Amino acid sequence: MKTPNHMDLGATLEQSRSGLRDSHRRSLMRLLFAITGASLVMFACLQILNGFWWVAAGELVASALLFFGVWRLQVTDFLQQWICAYLVMLFSFFLIIMVLPEASVSAFVWILMIPVLAYLLLGKHEGMILSLPFMLVGVVIYYLHLGDMGSAHVLIDLLNLVLCAVLMLTFMHVYEQRREESEKRLVDMAQTDALTGLANRSSFQSTLNRTIAECERSGNEFALVIMDIDHFKVVNDTLGHDAGDRVLQNIGKCLTERLRATDAVGRLGGEEFGLILKDVKAAAAFELMDELRQRIAGCHLAYGQACIRVTASFGLAQWPEHGRSAEALFCMADRGLYTGKRAGRNCVAQADGVKQSSSQCISAGQTG
Structure with a gap:
């Protein structure tokens, strides 16, 4: 079975600090560096x-660093640090402009840009930590710039800026919080099988790829198992698809209850499931799957007046004995599964032969 590579959405989400992926943040930062x-x-x-020579000198030095950053951002592994350094210097520049003796009142509008840039580029947590102190300092500078607070007009100007700053910070924080929650729900939906609640094929493939990478580093073994419900079509044909869905849900529950927290299980499609058993030898993996086979065969699912009993066949592949790549492992597990099917079903098998088989398969859809 050919297993295409899939993007690991969970890992992508964890690496994302804001609504922008790292690749997008990198491109945006290069553009901001060049423009700034x-x-x-x-x-x-x-x-x-x-006549402000010292300010001009500082701006030219900062400009040279920014143009260097345009090149450096293409290859750096410290993107977050570059972004933080850029925002600290940019926000500090805003404050310097505000404290100049001839500062324009319009210079203080940059205070409202601080949370927008911080939350967009850093995300909710770090965005708030960085933007809040700079905004407070900016408001204090504006207060000192206005001077006498005895005038109602001056007081109105101060309150307008404070209110706008608070609203902007609140809006950005709430927006980023809701965006993170929505994105997480979408990723969960994209990675989860809607019927069983298990990982779907794409998510299972990503987990398998991560497991292989981890075992390459650690040298630990793991087993990949493909499980198929025997004669599942009989259930759908005799009792209907709703009964078939109930069987799939029951199987999914059975798998998650029996496996360890470190193991992984997913629905690959139809009546086929995949299991990843970490840190196990081949003999231990076989024993666990044979116990699971017996548990499934002995399970009675009540459906109306019917009692549904099904069996399952298992194909097992061991890493690295049967292959070091996901594609090779899937191929060997598939071969074991169909070896078991040909041997009479309701068994655990490897590609090189059946290791255990019941004396007689229990018919799916049998009623009592």
């Missing part, structure tokens, strides 16, 4: 004309 660097060159020229 070019803007600082123009501002430096204006500061020279205004």
Whole structure:
């Protein structure tokens, strides 16, 4: 069976600090670095004309660092640190502009940009930590800039900025919180089989790839098992698809109850399930699956006036004995599964032969 590679959505979500994936943040930061660097060159020229040589020198130095960053951001593994450094310098620049003797009142509107940039590029937690102190300092500077608070007009100006800053920070925090929750729900839906609640094929494949990578580093073994419900079509044909769904749900519950927390189980499609048994030798994996086979065969599912009994066949492949890649393991587990099917079903088998088989399969859909 050919098993295509799938994007690991769970890992992608964990690596994402905000609504932007790291690749998008990297591209956006390169653009921001380039725009900010070019803007600082123009501002430096204006500061020279205004007589602020020290400000112009600082802006030119910052511009040179930003243009270096445009190149460096393509390859760096420290993207988060680069973003934090950029935002700290940018927000500090906002404050410097505000404290200049001839600062324009319009310069203080940059206070409202602080939470937008911080939350967009850093996410909810780090965005709040970075933006809150800079916004507080900016409001204090604006208060000192206004001077006498005895005038109602001046007080209104201060309250307008404070209210807008609070609303902007609150809006960004609530928005980012809801976005994270919605994204997590969407990822869960994309990785979960709706009927059984187990991992779907894509998610199971990602787990298998991660397990292989972990075992390559640690040298531990694991087993990949493909399980198929015997004669499942009989249930659908005789009792209906609702009964078949109940059987699948019951099987899924049976699998999750018996396996360890470190193991993984998923529905690969139809009546086929996949299991990953970590840190087990081949003999132990076989014993566990044979016990599970017996448990499934002995389970009676009441459905109306009928009592549904099914059996299952298992194909087992051991890493690295039967292959080191996901595709090779799936192929060997599949071969074991169909070896067991040909041998009479209701058994656990490897590609090189049946290891255990019951004397007679129990008919699926039998009523009592």
